[in-house]
Amino acid sequence: MNPKRRTRLTVVLFLLAGAGVSVTLVLLALNENINMFYPPEAVVGGEAPVGTQIRAGGMVLEGSVDRDSESLDVSFVLTDYVGAEFPVRYSGILPDLFREGQGIIVQGELNGEGVFRASQVLAKHDENYMPPELAEMSAGHQKKPNPLNYDR
Amino acid sequence: MSFASFGDFLAMGGHGLYVWLAYGSAAIVVAANVLSVRSARRRFFRQARALERQKAAQAARSVDSNQMPGEETK
Amino acid sequence: MTVTETLKRWWHQLGSPRWFYEISGPWQTGFAVLALLLLAIGTVWGLAIAPMDYQQGNSFRIIYVHVPTAIVSQTVYMLMGAAGLVLLVWRMKLADMVLAAAVPFGMSMTALALFTGAVWGKPTWGAWWVWDARTTSMLVLLFLYFGLYALRQAIPRNEAAGRACAVLALVGTVNIPIIKYSVDWWLTLHQPATFKLTEAPSMPPEMWLPLLLNVLGIYCFFAANLIGRLKLTILERESGTRWVRELIAGRSP
Secondary structure, eight states: OOHHHHHHHHHHHHHHHHHHHHHHHHHHHHHHHHSSSBOHHHHHTTOSOSSSEEEEEEEEOTTOOEEOSSSSEEEEEEEOSSSOEEEEEEESOOOTTOOTTOEEEEEEEEOTTSOEEEEEEEEEOOSOOOOHHHHHHTSTTOOOOOTTOTTO | OOOSSHHHHHHGGGTHHHHHHHHHHHHHHHHHHHHHHHHHHHHHHHHHHHHHHHHHHHHHHHHHHHHHHHHHTO | OOHHHHHHHHHHHHTOHHHHHHHHHHHHHHHHHHHHHHHHHHHHIIIIISOOBTTTBGGGGGHHHHHHHHHHHHHHHHHHHHHHHHHHHHOOHHHHHHHHHTHHHHHHHHHHHHHHHHHHHHHHTSOSOOOOHHHHHHHHHHHHHHHHHHHHHHOOSHHHHHHHHHHHHHHHTTHHHHHHHHHHHSOOSSOOOSOOSSSOOSSOHHHHHHHHHHHHHHHHHHHHHHHHHHHHHHHHHTTTSHHHHHHHHHSOO
């Protein structure tokens, strides 16, 4: 490689490295804010602000879903299965994928008593896909779905 | 085959609108990518040929007008 | 002839637009035929034959257009970054042409990935759009494509436009690992990758085989489309040269 090209290559690689480093620093500085929602431990631990619009997420605790028979009111508990959980109240139509054990993200306000009043409920799907027959067969020994990535 | 009838296939278990919107938009984008290259290529050759003809006509005219005064001076 | 000499000769020939124009015709046809076959089989398989998902039902079939377009839009951007590097360091004409010719395809595929994502998000998540790290970084990719397109239009001189685009393309590649790892680095609504290099896919073969066909098909389609656009760009930029004028004259009107 001739010296002119070598110089140009060095300059270009420095440019790329500079861009990479600055973007990394910005992302590290913003790290918490890039998360789309507060996990249950942050809601319970007081890291999530009270009285403002936020998003929180967790898994719908089995047996916690309580639907009002006369209205669209519903209440359920979101958990991370490792000790932190919080109650949610919502009035409206739930997404098709809403069910017990499903990852859910709620948007709304946390009140002083630790109850989350949701104005929107979103279903979080995990990366596992399978045909219905296969799902029935493996239901017993299925690994715990983990759409919140708590293994990190 | 995953569907019992053609009607079932179109309905997509109630999700027909979403599934067909996705596949329809993909078909449009694929077709647009094919057609835009083809039409741009045709346009290029049409314009290039028109330019060549124009140049040829101009050259012929300038040959004529150069010869005429030449003949008059004889 | 040694291997390095052969490689060197190829490298120099790659710099010749005329050489590329003359050898690429059969490649374009080959890729187009392959693309048609793969996409036709993959799409019919995915739409009608593959089983539905146990949770999502048939809206799961959107995966067969969403994933291929999302993958190819990022690959095209990486290719443009590489072309930008080659242009900045080696000043190769063909690299500049790749940089210009790949933009429309990549831009349309990014838009399609975002649109099919929205259409899939509505029945699955319950919202057309959310601002999480994955969707936002994909939107940034679309804006990078817009930027490359606008920059080319805004600078009239080919050489200056090429270099400006090369810098933008190269710097923009920083966004690609952010898109890929956004679902692992931050809490997002979008699920993590189903396919990982180190693990078996979280999906049975009757579901991922049609997806594989469509991914390969869209790559072949990109190759054919890129060659088509490159040939056109070569004609436009070399329109004053003798070989292009002979080519124009030789085509019966």
